[in-house]
Amino acid sequence: AVVEGAAGTEPPLKCDELRLGQYPERGRGRDRGGWRGLDNSTQEPMNCTNHTAYVQCLPAPNITCKDHLGIEKVFTGHEVGFYKPIACRNVNGYSYKVAVALSLFLGWLGADRFYLGYPALGLLKFCTVGFCGIGSLIDFILISMQIVGPSDGSSYIIDYYGARLTRLTITNATFRKMQTYP
Numbered sequence: 001a002v003v004e005g006a007a008g009t010e011p012p013l014k015c016d017e018l019r020l021g022q023y024p025e026r027g028r029g030r031d032r033g034g035w036r037g038l039d040n041s042t043q044e045p046m047n048c049t050n051h052t053a054y055v056q057c058l059p060a061p062n063i064t065c066k067d068h069l070g071i072e073k074v075f076t077g078h079e080v081g082f083y084k085p086i087a088c089r090n091v092n093g094y095s096y097k098v099a100v101a102l103s104l105f106l107g108w109l110g111a112d113r114f115y116l117g118y119p120a121l122g123l124l125k126f127c128t129v130g131f132c133g134i135g136s137l138i139d140f141i142l143i144s145m146q147i148v149g150p151s152d153g154s155s156y157i158i159d160y161y162g163a164r165l166t167r168l169t170i171t172n173a174t175f176r177k178m179q180t181y182p
Contacts, residue, residue, distance in 0.1 A: 012064045012065050012066055013065050013066070014065060014066050014067075014068075015057075015065040015066060015067050015068070015081040015082040016068075016082040016084070017065075018059060018063065018065060018081070021060075022059060022060055022063055023057045023058060023059045023060060023063070023081060042091045042157045043158075043159070044089055044091055045086060045088045048088035048089065048090055048091075049090070051087060051088060051089065051090060052085050052086070052088065053085070053086055053088040054083040054084065054085055054086075055083065055084050055085075055086050056080045056083060057080065057081055057083065058077060058079060058080055058081060059075040059077070059079075059081040060075070061075065061076055062074065062075070063075050063081075067082070068082065089154075089155035090154045090155060091155050091157050092150065092152055092154040093157065094115070094150040094154065094157065095156065095157045096156035096157065096158045097159075099112060099115060099116060099143050100140075100143055102115050103139055103140045103143045103144070104140055107125070107130055107136035107139055107140055108129055108130030108133060108136045109130070110122035110124070110126040110130070112143060113125055113139070116143075116148065116149070116150050116151055117150055117151030117152060118151050125139075145165070146164075
């Protein structure tokens, strides 16, 4: 963006370095009753691969920036200036509601494990009547807390305002701030 200052104008930024108010993201706003760029059944961005989706960003009218080729351009607000990577969840059709309901009502038959893609555990639960009920209770808790998910490693389809859990882990790459005492 061209910014007027005391020393004149600054050179234009790269388009992907624009500030948040200088470009509306396509795929984040409502468009005729549906979410642009979002899959209506999963509420996740379309084309999500490896937990990343690329959202089209349109620089606002009269913004000047350099595109990925380094060409300086003045935008009208209708052209795609760059693609912004955003985090997303890979989903393959497994519903959280269905998994919890199967675990609650038919967990003793192993239906929850069959649904999630674990046929050996489903058969074992079926033959032992849910490990005498104890395994059914444990599976219900694990599925409800989203610890056990689909066997293919994908995430559950959860309603837009549903209870989505995020696991936090501490690794050697985690920044730890030392506590200072007064």
